[in-house]
Amino acid sequence: MKQIYIFLVCLFASIGMNAQEVKLELEWVNSLEDAEKCYDDIKSFWYKDVVKQEDVRNSIFAFYSLGRRLGMFNMDMGQKYNTWSEVKVKNEDEVSYFNILLDRIAFSYTCLQKLLVPMGESVKFICWSNFETEFHLQRGIVNFLYVGNTACIEYRTKGITFSVLNNFDEHFAYDITVYNKKRIYNKKTKKYYYKTYEKRITVMPKSYYFISSSISIEKFYFSPTSYTITNKYYVGKSY
Numbered sequence: 724m725k726q727i728y729i730f731l732v733c734l735f736a737s738i739g740m741n742a743q744e745v746k747l748e749l750e751w752v753n754s755l756e757d758a759e760k761c762y763d764d765i766k767s768f769w770y771k772d773v774v775k776q777e778d779v780r781n782s783i784f785a786f787y788s789l790g791r792r793l794g795m796f797n798m799d800m801g802q803k804y805n806t807w808s809e810v811k812v813k814n815e816d817e818v819s820y821f822n823i824l825l826d827r828i829a830f831s832y833t834c835l836q837k838l839l840v841p842m843g844e845s846v847k848f849i850c851w852s853n854f855e856t857e858f859h860l861q862r863g864i865v866n867f868l869y870v871g872n873t874a875c876i877e878y879r880t881k882g883i884t885f886s887v888l889n890n891f892d893e894h895f896a897y898d899i900t901v902y903n904k905k906r907i908y909n910k911k912t913k914k915y916y917y918k919t920y921e922k923r924i925t926v927m928p929k930s931y932y933f934i935s936s937s938i939s940i941e942k943f944y945f946s947p948t949s950y951t952i953t954n955k956y957y958v959g960k961s962y
Contacts, residue, residue: 845930885936
């Protein structure tokens with residue numbers, strides 16, 4: 724809940740959004756079928772010709788609201804159906820599908836949040852891999868860099884460009900410096916010159932770290948052109 728609170732404070736402060744603007748009426752969601760339809764309705768923004776920051780922002784709050792109605796204590800994966808849910812299931816088969824839906828809400832909420840605010844902790848492998856499949860991101864890979872047991876992947880889809888760093892090592896965390904080399908035109912000299920920016924990050928084992936997004940509240944897209952591993956250390960399994 725602390726991470727959710729920090730995210731909301733950051734979002735309100737940066738965008739100046741009123742909570743009433745994203746208030747949802749979910750009283751109609753009274754069955755598993757209703758909940759699945761609601762999830763699909765929220766997710767449908769991704770198939771617009773151009774996805775904007777506002778679309779992502781509103782979907783995050785919608786997934787959060789749906790999750791709370793379904794009894795989610797937080798927005799992490801691995802939660803199960805419980806008596807706090809305002810939507811009741813009919814049998815054991817529905818419980819299984821209900822739990823799957825909770826996971827779908829969790830990884831969608833978590834990864835969309837990282838598109839908007841790409842900072843903080845890494846996202847676990849199972850969370851990102853499900854999101855990548857659910858939103859068909861494999862089709863949008865435009866850049867792939869590889870060093871050791873890590874990979875830097877850049878995606879472009881529906882008007883959004885974003886990049887993530889993948890550590891697929893099971894035991895080691897890595898300190899990594901990511902570089903963005905930009906070609907800049909000097910009007911006075913009428914010549915181009917290059918300037919290099921850098922980001923220093925740490926990514927845990929079997930995890931993904933969101934580097935940057937073109938729709939983030941940072942308002943500056945950091946496109947990775949190269950990266951180096953500066954340190955690695957054993958931390959054991961982190962998944």
